[in-house]
């Protein structure tokens with residue numbers, strides 16, 4: 001299954017875990033190699049860190065030798081001078097070693113943090129390129145959890161664990177070599193425990209990876225719930241569903257906790273079994289070595305050295321077991337991050353995509369049929385429409401008839417299954433997305449503003465706009481008046497998603513943002529729906545001025561606002577049932593005139609305005 005398909009699979013928890021099992025079958029070392037590729041730009045630091053590590057590990061092999069010497073000095077030779085000398089050597093080596101510990105620890109931790117930051121940036125950039133369908137199939141909160149929780153788990157792998165693993169591997173190799181030098185016979189006994197350890201590591205590794213994956217998934221799912229609940233906290237509170245939400249999130253978190261505990265249990269077992277094997281071997285060696293000393297086959301200082309090297313090797317094995325556990329845990333987390341990075345956006349520029357140099361704003365829909373998903377109903381059917389540059393075309397129709405969808409197709413958030421949508425005669429699929437969307441601006445039913453100042457929000461339309469241009473745009477959108485009433489004026493901070501503004505104020509800022517963009521095509525989706533009659537008049541006038549020289553597609557519920565449109569298209573279940581000017585359609589006495597009559601009956605004031 002391709003990454004794309006995987007990314008688009010339904011986001012039910014159970015389904016995901018099954019999907020992931022497949023990902024887990026991919027060779028874990030490949031993922032590890034891929035992860036370490038992120039250290040490439042910082043090769044110099046990595047090299048210095050590894051050199052420090054080598055020196056540290058080398059010194060680590062010196063200590064046991066001198067400890068053995070010390071034991072010999074004390075028990076066999078009973079020489080104070082030699083005891084002093086060897087102690088001094090030991091302390092000096094420890095001193096030098098500690099400098100390298102600092103360098104290694106600092107650089108390795110730096111690398112860990114850096115790589116995680118790079119990965120986060122890459123995942124964010126990638127997510128911003130993903131298509132609407134992707135966000136339909138994946139909850140934002142879950143993606144956020146991948147971005148933060150999963151990435152955090154990788155930090156220690158690249159930082160601490162890499163250096164721990166390397167150091168322990170080196171200690172292991174060096175230690176075993178030294179053991180062979182000191183006593184080959186005793187070494188044979190130590191090596192007996194290696195095969196059971198390798199088998200245990202493999203077995204537990206698999207279990208830990210799977211559990212880690214499930215636990216991370218569960219956590220991500222719970223984060224999805226959390227994000228959804230918090231972003232709609234008004235609704236939660238107005239329905240007094242705080243306990244209900246807390247319960248849902250609590251269940252998710254408890255499930256994640258249980259999975260984490262399972263994983264910890266597996267790791268604990270692994271660590272305890274491997275350390276038992278390692279230290280059991282130490283006891284065996286002492287028993288055997290003690291006999292050899294009694295029989296006079298080896299000297300006490302040799303047994304001392306052997307013992308110290310065995311301890312070093314056993315410590316390395318025990319610590320490697322811990323590292324293997326946390327590698328497996330991190331590999332579970334990496335899988336999903338890489339899965340995000342591997343999912344290709346469904347809509348992207350063709351290799352030979354054309355940039356619109358001077359857009360004119362001619363729009364065409366030719367035999368377009370579209371359904372949101374493979375199994376969904378067609379929401380646009382056999383749709384043909386041509387809008388000449390500068391024309392105003394209004395789409396009307398009952399709720400759910402597909403008006404908004406037409407706008408989505410024009411912005412190429414989705415590609416139709418049949419037919420084509422064109423801009424200046426080019427199929428949208430031939431155009432560079434940035435230049436296509438750069439030629440358009442949208443003011444939607446529920447405009448989204450960002451936390452930040454009013455000025456920043458209007459500037460979102462054109463980042464290089466001057467303060468004067470921003471204010472002029474706000475004036476044209478009839479927003480300048482209310483903005484100046486705030487004590488901080490244009491520098492007023494409007495809260496997350498603009499919560500500190502009324503719906504009408506938000507809409508006027510969105511209009512100012514669109515004005516500033518100076519687009520060739522304007523998409524107005526119920527742009528004036530949140531305004532009272534008076535400001536609607538003012539904004540309507542501003543919008544009419546704005547529409548001059550631009551192609552405008554108005555999606556309207558309130559029919560009074562689109563009477564002057566060059567063309568009115570009536571949609572029903574995704575198909576065009578009528579099209580013409582207001583006068584023509586009224587004269588025809590069909591669907592449009594019935595809509596107008598119905599609205600006049602419901603809203604006499606509005607209809608008359």
Ligand SMILES: Nc1ncnc2c1ncn2[C@@H]1O[C@H](COP(=O)(O)OP(=O)(O)OP(=O)(O)O)[C@@H](O)[C@H]1O
Pocket residue numbers: 136372373376379397398399400401402403404405406
């Ligand atoms: N993201 C989506 N995924 C699946 N189906 C969708 C999606 N968005 C809309 N639909 C379906 O497509 C149909 C058309 O929706 P659309 O929003 O285009 O209608 P509309 O005419 O703009 O409605 P309204 O006037 O109520 O905003 C509806 O039946 C709706 O259920």
